[in-house]
Amino acid sequence: MSAVGEHWTVQVDKALRGRNDQFAADNRAHFRTAGVFVLNIVSSPGAGKTLLLERTLAALREELRIGVQVGDLQTDNDARRLSGHGASVVQIVTNGCCHLEAGMVAKALESQPLGELDLLIIENVGNLVCPASYDLGEDMRIVLVSVTEGEDKPLKYPTIFRNAQLVVITKLDLVGPAGVDLQLLRENVRRAAPQAHLFELSARTGEGLMDWYAYLRRARSGQAGAS
Amino acid sequence: MSAVGEHWTVQVDKALRGRNDQFAADNRAHFRTAGVFVLNIVSSPGAGKTLLLERTLAALREELRIGVQVGDLQTDNDARRLSGHGASVVQIVTNGCCHLEAGMVAKALESQPLGELDLLIIENVGNLVCPASYDLGEDMRIVLVSVTEGEDKPLKYPTIFRNAQLVVITKLDLVGPAGVDLQLLRENVRRAAPQAHLFELSARTGEGLMDWYAYLRRARSGQAGAS
Numbered sequence: 352m353s354a355v356g357e358h359w360t361v362q363v364d365k366a367l368r369g370r371n372d373q374f375a376a377d378n379r380a381h382f383r384t385a386g387v388f389v390l391n392i393v394s395s396p397g398a399g400k401t402l403l404l405e406r407t408l409a410a411l412r413e414e415l416r417i418g419v420q421v422g423d424l425q426t427d428n429d430a431r432r433l434s435g436h437g438a439s440v441v442q443i444v445t446n447g448c449c450h451l452e453a454g455m456v457a458k459a460l461e462s463q464p465l466g467e468l469d470l471l472i473i474e475n476v477g478n479l480v481c482p483a484s485y486d487l488g489e490d491m492r493i494v495l496v497s498v499t500e501g502e503d504k505p506l507k508y509p510t511i512f513r514n515a516q517l518v519v520i521t522k523l524d525l526v527g528p529a530g531v532d533l534q535l536l537r538e539n540v541r542r543a544a545p546q547a548h549l550f551e552l553s554a555r556t557g558e559g560l561m562d563w564y565a566y567l568r569r570a571r572s573g574q575a576g577a578s
Numbered sequence: 579m580s581a582v583g584e585h586w587t588v589q590v591d592k593a594l595r596g597r598n599d600q601f602a603a604d605n606r607a608h609f610r611t612a613g614v615f616v617l618n619i620v621s622s623p624g625a626g627k628t629l630l631l632e633r634t635l636a637a638l639r640e641e642l643r644i645g646v647q648v649g650d651l652q653t654d655n656d657a658r659r660l661s662g663h664g665a666s667v668v669q670i671v672t673n674g675c676c677h678l679e680a681g682m683v684a685k686a687l688e689s690q691p692l693g694e695l696d697l698l699i700i701e702n703v704g705n706l707v708c709p710a711s712y713d714l715g716e717d718m719r720i721v722l723v724s725v726t727e728g729e730d731k732p733l734k735y736p737t738i739f740r741n742a743q744l745v746v747i748t749k750l751d752l753v754g755p756a757g758v759d760l761q762l763l764r765e766n767v768r769r770a771a772p773q774a775h776l777f778e779l780s781a782r783t784g785e786g787l788m789d790w791y792a793y794l795r796r797a798r799s800g801q802a803g804a805s
Contacts, residue, residue: 395622395623395624395704395727396622396706396727396731396734396735397622397724397726397727397728397731424734424735424736424737425733425734425736426730426733426734428730428733429734447737449676449705449707477707477735478676478706478707479623480676480703480705480708481705481707481708497624497726499624499726499749499756500623500624501624503653504623504624506652506653506655507623507651507652507653507655507704508651509652510674522756524755525726525752525755525756527755528751528752528756529726529755530782555757
C-alpha cells in the first residue's frame with residue numbers, strides 16, 4: 352500500500368523470482384537425471400517438521416538413502432537433532448532470510464552428491480507465507496499444519512495451501528486438550544487445497560505414521576497418484 | 579546465497595526499509611500528539627493473538643477507547659471475530675504481503691481517527707520472521723509464543739525476540755498435554771530477549787489474564803517500566 356516505489360518493488364520482485372525459477376529448473380533437471388525424489392516441507396514455526404523427519408528417517412533408513420537439507424534463520428539445532436539417524440544432513444543458515452531459495456538448495460547440493468541419494472527432504476524455514484513463492488525444484492510440496500494452530504489457518508494462508516500436493520495435519524494427540532474442531536479444520540484444508548492429498552498424524556504417539564511411510568514409499572517409486 | 583543480483587537486492591531492501599522508517603516516524607509523531615498508546619503484536623500463525631485480543635477488548639472496553647488494526651494476507655475472519663467487542667476494528671488485507679508496513683498502518687488510520695482512541699492494538703500478519711524488520715511506529719512490540727510451538731523457537735527466530743519489549747507465552751493450559759518443558763522455554767526467552775518483560779497466560783482458561791490487563795493499564799499510563 353506504500354505508494355512510492357511500488358512499481359519498482361514489483362519489478363525487482365519479478366526479476367528475483369525469475370532468477371529463482373531458473374535455479375529451480377536446473378535443480379529439477381539434476382534431480383530427475385539422478386533419480387532422486389525431492390520433498391519440500393513447509394509450515395509455521397513449531398508445527399512439527401523436525402519431529403516428523405526424525406521419525407521418518409528412523410523408519411526408512413534401511414530401505415532408502417535419504418538426504419536432508421534444513422533451512423533455518425540461525426542455529427543448527429535441527430540439523431543436530433536430525434543427524435545420527437543415518438541420513439546425510441546439510442544445514443542451510445539463511446542469515447535472516449525468511450524462506451529457502453532454489454540457489455541455496457543448489458549450493459547445499461555441492462556437499463551432498465545426488466548419486467548417493469534416493470530421497471531428498473528439504474525442511475524449509477518455519478513460515479507459512481514466503482516459502483510459498485519459491486519453487487526449489489521439488490517433486491512434491493508438503494504443508495504441515497498443527498491442530499493447535501486453529502481451524503482457520505488454511506483460509507488465512509491460502510497461497511501456500513493452494514500450491515501443495517500434500518497437506519499433513521499434525522499433533523493429532525492434542526485435538527482434545529486444545530479443543531479443536533478437527534472436522535472444521537479438515538473442511539478448511541479441502542477448501543484451500545482441493546488438489547492435495549490429506550494426512551493426519553501424531554509424530555509423538557505414532558498415530559498415522561504407518562500410512563505416511565507407505566505413502567512416501569509409493570510416491571518415491573512414482574505411484575503417488577495411485578494412492 | 580544467490581550470487582547474481584545480491585548487491586542489487588541489498589540496495590533495494592535498504593531503500594524500502596528507509597521508506598518504511600519514514601512512515602513509522604510519522605506514525606509515531608501522530609500517536610504521541612494524539613496521546614494514543616500503540617502495541618504491535620507479532621507471532622507465528624495460530625499462537626493465539628486474536629483470542630487474547632478478544633479477551634482484552636472485553637475486559638478493558640469500559641475504561642479505554644480501543645482501536646484495533648488486523649493484518650491478514652486474505653480474509654477478514656479476524657476483524658469479524660473482533661468486532662462486537664466495543665472497539666473500532668480495521669482490517670488490513672495485505673494481498674499476500676508477509677508483514678505489515680508503516681504505510682499500511684498510516685492508510686488504515688484514515689478510517690480510524692486517533693482523537694477517538696486511547697489505545698491502538700495492531701495485530702500483525704502471522705509470521706515470526708518478516709514483521710521483525712518493519713517498525714510501525716508502535717510504543718511496544720509484543721511477541722506471542724505458544725507453548726505448543728516447542729521450547730527452541732526463541733533461539734531459532736532471534737531477531738523478532740531481540741526487538742520485543744514484551745514476550746507473552748500463550749496456551750499455558752497445554753503445557754501438560756503437549757509435554758512441553760516450560761522452564762526451558764522460559765530460559766530460551768530470557769536468552770533471546772533479555773530486555774523483555776515476560777508474561778505467561780492462557781486466554782482459554784483465563785490464567786494470567788488479570789496480570790496482563792494490569793500491565794496494559796500501567797503501560798498505557800506510562801508506568802510500564804515500573805512494573
